[in-house]
Amino acid sequence: MDLLIGFTTIPVVIACGAALAHVGVLDARSQRTLGEIAFFVASPALMVVVISEVEISGAVANFGASATAPVVAFASYAALVRRRWRQDAGSALIGALSASYANAGNLGIAVAAFVVGDTTVAVPTLLVQMMVVQPVSLMLLDRLTGRGVGAWSTLRRLVTNPLTVASVVGVTLAVTGWELPRVVDSPVRLLAGLAIPAMLLSYGAALRLSPWPGRAGHNGEVLVATVLKMVVMPLVARLVGSDLGLQGHALLGVVIMAALPTAQNIFLHATRYRTGEDVARETILVTTLCSLPVALLIAVLLG
Numbered sequence: 001m002d003l004l005i006g007f008t009t010i011p012v013v014i015a016c017g018a019a020l021a022h023v024g025v026l027d028a029r030s031q032r033t034l035g036e037i038a039f040f041v042a043s044p045a046l047m048v049v050v051i052s053e054v055e056i057s058g059a060v061a062n063f064g065a066s067a068t069a070p071v072v073a074f075a076s077y078a079a080l081v082r083r084r085w086r087q088d089a090g091s092a093l094i095g096a097l098s099a100s101y102a103n104a105g106n107l108g109i110a111v112a113a114f115v116v117g118d119t120t121v122a123v124p125t126l127l128v129q130m131m132v133v134q135p136v137s138l139m140l141l142d143r144l145t146g147r148g149v150g151a152w153s154t155l156r157r158l159v160t161n162p163l164t165v166a167s168v169v170g171v172t173l174a175v176t177g178w179e180l181p182r183v184v185d186s187p188v189r190l191l192a193g194l195a196i197p198a199m200l201l202s203y204g205a206a207l208r209l210s211p212w213p214g215r216a217g218h219n220g221e222v223l224v225a226t227v228l229k230m231v232v233m234p235l236v237a238r239l240v241g242s243d244l245g246l247q248g249h250a251l252l253g254v255v256i257m258a259a260l261p262t263a264q265n266i267f268l269h270a271t272r273y274r275t276g277e278d279v280a281r282e283t284i285l286v287t288t289l290c291s292l293p294v295a296l297l298i299a300v301l302l303g
Contacts, residue, residue: 008292010200010288011288011289013196013197013200013201013204014200014201014203014204014207014288015204016200016201016204017200017201017202017203017204017205017206017207017208018204018205018207018208019204019208020201020204020205021204021205021206021208021209022208026201026205026209027209028209030205031202031205031206031209032202032271034198034201034202034205035198035199035202035268035271035272036272037194037198038194038195038198038199038202038265038268039162039163039268039269039272040162041162041191041194042191042192042194042195042198042199043162043163043166043195043199043265043268044162044163044165044166045166045188045189045191045192045194045195046166046191046192046195046196047130047163047166047167047170048166048169048170048173048180048188048192049170049188049189049192050126050170050192051126051127051130051166051167051170051171051173051174052169052170052171052173052174052180053174054122054123054126054174062121062124062241062244062246062250062253062254063124063127063128064240064244065124065236065237065240065241065244065246065254066124066125066128066237066254066257066258067124067128068236068237068240069100069232069233069234069236069237069240069258070100070101070102070125070128070129070133070233070258071100072232072233072236073096073099073100073228073229073232073233073236074096074097074099074100075096076099076228076232077092077095077096077098077099077100077224077225077228078092078096080224081095081096081221081224084220085220085221087221087276088144088275089144090141090144090145090273090275090276091275091276091279092276093137093140093141093144093275093276094141094266094269094270094273094275094276094277094279094280095221095225095276095279095280095283097133097137097266097269097280098225098229098262098266098276098279098280098283098284099224099225099226099228099229099262099283100133100228100229100233101129101133101262101263101265101266102125102129102229102233102257102258102260102261102262102263103260103261103262103263103264104122104125104126104129104257104260104263108122108125108126108257108260111256111257111260111295112253112256112257116249116252116253116256121249121250121252121253121254121256121257122253122257124254124257125257125258127171129263130163130167130170131167131168131171134163134164134167135161135163135164135167137269138161138163138164138269141269141273141275144273144275145273145274145275196264199264199265199267199268200264202267202268202271203264203267203281203284206267206271206277206281207281207285210277210278210281218278218279218282221279222279222282222283222286225262225279225283225287226283226286226287226290229261229262229283229287230259230261230287230290230291230294233258233259234255234256234258234259234294234298236258237254237255237257237258238251238254238255238302241254241255251302252298252299252302255298255302256295256298256299256302259291259294259295259298260291260295261284261287261288261290261291262280262283262284262287262288263284264284266280266283266284267280267281267284
């Protein structure tokens with residue numbers, strides 16, 4: 001029941017965003033504004049809170065499998081796009097992220113607690129995505145969309161990106177055991193509570209204000225990204241995890257993290273950089289719909 005509640009909560013909030021757009025409360029401009037608020041304020045606060053509370057020492061054993069699965073999915077999408085579709089580099093990057101970037105920071109923590117009984121299984125995915133994949137991807141998006149010119153500009157944008165900075169702060173707190181002063185911690189946690197609803201409402205509004213799924217002309221890319229995300233990633237995680245000696249709940253955790261739907265913040269990045277929005281939007285929708293039956297199947301087979 002907890003798993004079912006966790007996976008049904010997200011579509012309900014998305015539907016609220018779509019309803020607000022339908023009645024005119026949110027238009028295209030306000031939808032983007034909501035996404036900007038999530039990007040610059042709420043999501044960084046959430047990253048500080050989530051990463052600072054994880055147990056870093058528990059992440060070492062399943063790090064290899066958690067890192068290998070998204071790399072395979074990312075590289076496979078990039079290779080297929082190069083052969084089949086003529087996408088610009090920015091759109092291809094967003095598509096590859098849609099095929100490999102799991103919803104670990106939001107749904108992953110809840111699933112780890114409810115299904116596996118151990119939130120530390122989400123740590124490797126969180127760290128790989130927050131500390132490596134996301135900073136590098138944002139740096140590339142800066143370059144590809146003309147927001148960064150020259151090495152110094154790229155480096156400056158990387159080290160001042162709010163999500164990157166927040167991730168570094170979170171890891172520092174987790175490793176050292178330090179705690180933020182209450183006068184800082186309280187507003188950070190309050191803002192963190194805004195991140196997920198803001199992202200989901202913005203995403204729901206975008207669904208309503210955009211062409212219906214399947215009509216944007218990117219069905220092939222969405223299909224490839226979905227198969228890589230929901231089938232290939234869990235299989236790779238299962239094989240690599242077994243080879244590394246993982247079993248029981250540890251193996252279940254690695255596989256079920258790989259089977260999480262595409263994270264909503266990929267659409268946030270697509271909106272922010274105005275590239276690959278159709279593929280990100282539709283892949284998130286399809287993988288979110290597929291994630292519950294896939295997760296239940298994995299839980300039955302490995303639980």
